[in-house]
Amino acid sequence: MTEAVALPPLAASSRTLPAATYDAILLAGFGGPEGQEDVIPYLRNVTRGRGIPDERLEEVAHHYRHFGGISPINDQNRDLKAALEAEIADRGLDLPVYWGNRFWAPYFADALKELHADGHRKVLVLVTTAFSSYSGCRAYREDLATALEETGLAGELELDKVRQYFDHPGFVNPNIDAVRAGLRTLAAQGDGAAPHVMFATHSIPTAAADVSGPREARPDGTEVPTGGADEWFAGGGWYVEQQRAVAALIMDAVADEFPTAEWSLVFQSRSGAPEVPWLEPDVNDAIEALPASVTGLVISPVGFVSDHMEVAWDLDNEALETCAERGLAAVRVPTVGIDPAFVAGLIDLVEERHVTPGGTPRDRVALTGLGPWQDVCPTDCCLGRAPKPTVASEG
Ligand SMILES: CC1=C(CCC(=O)O)c2cc3nc(cc4[nH]c(cc5[nH]c(cc1n2)c(C)c5CCC(=O)O)c(CCC(=O)O)c4C)C(CCC(=O)O)=C3C
Ligand SMILES: [Fe+2]
DSSP states (O other): OOOOOOOOOOSOGGGOOOOBOOSEEEEEEOOOOBSGGGHHHHHHHHHTTSOOOHHHHHHHHHHHHHTTTBOTHHHHHHHHHHHHHHHHHHTTOOOOEEEEESSSSSBHHHHHHHHHHTTOOEEEEEESOOSOSIIIIIHHHHHHHHHHHHTTOBTTBEEEEOOOOTTSHHHHHHHHHHHHHHHHHHHHTTOOSSEEEEEEEEOOBHHHHHTOSOOSOOTTSOOOOOSOOSTTOSOOHHHHHHHHHHHHHHHHHHTTTOTTOEEEEEEEOOOSOTTSOBOSOBHHHHHHTSOTTOOEEEEEOTTOSSOOHIIIIIIIIIIHHHHHHHTOEEEEOOOOTTOHHHHHHHHHHHHHHBOOTTOOOOOOOOSSTTOSOOSSBOTTTTOOSSOOOOSSBOO
């Protein structure tokens, strides 16, 4: 059982941009294959230069092949784009939404060309990740900078990014609702006497976790968390800290109805060479290690914003199978997806940054002491490899 963390906010004021009038929104996604023939080219795109062993690629290709070579993620982003457009129209805002991905068509470069051809110059980017890490923030910023260079649009298009939103109510509240519903399901089927909630997130190398987020000490002089003093964690940094804080918030919110529920943060979808340490415990190992007194398990994929392949395969297939083998009742609850509160929250985040001339920006809200998170990142934020140009950073 992990305690809630109460930390002072980051010294973010210098990393808060003044509100401005934007021309358009860019929804920046991961991308996924849309047919059997896309699977290998897609995996090559994702793993370029990363030293992922071929056996791992074969294994992951099999996950996609099992679903006809189609990841659900692109349709989920098409649906999110449509939901954002509807919310923007409801609020009377004049902000068209474009969509581009890191690893599959439409690529960032396609979206930037389209934005530019349509006459847009100042664009606010919404990333489909709530937390801070190389893979979840910096890599998007690097790939956007690369796409600006590739298309010759550097200096023509200005790209700012909405802050990471892990502790925004639009992200947290649908997760609270989902965990509460999962616990109710266990209770209703008679498995609710001693429930456990696992918050599942993508494992990353511990070295990447340790350098996630800004490097400097907190305003009170305490060190940025690194390393695993806690029995549940083999790594640290802001990536783990943010997810732990959100998990604690969710459990606090459901404590009125489920005061005895225990929880843990677990990791999934590890790749890379076996000798390189990644965040642990793996969700399956954590399920095996649960005390026999646990009567039912809720799995919340809090590290993701849609029920894409990592959720469908690694949780619904593998983790739920591990539970079945143990005879443990388990419910995998949904990610935020296109929950209306999430969609409205994303547009609230847009309205912190976007104003019509003479207008007032929306107040910045955050439910943990870690936020509101920074609008621009320091140059070495989440930097664990050779630096590349980025957008949305200081200097
Ligand atoms: C932190 C994080 C997120 C969450 C933030 C975010 O959402 O951005 C995320 C999301 C996703 N990861 C995804 C898929 C993959 N990730 C891979 C590989 C990796 N992910 C990593 C981290 C993350 N990944 C890392 C450190 C690697 C190792 C290689 C490297 O250092 O780059 C590989 C290669 C094969 C493998 O090794 O598994 C695949 C196919 C999909 C699409 C699912 C679909 O198709 O529906 C999504 C949303
Ligand atoms: Fe990934």
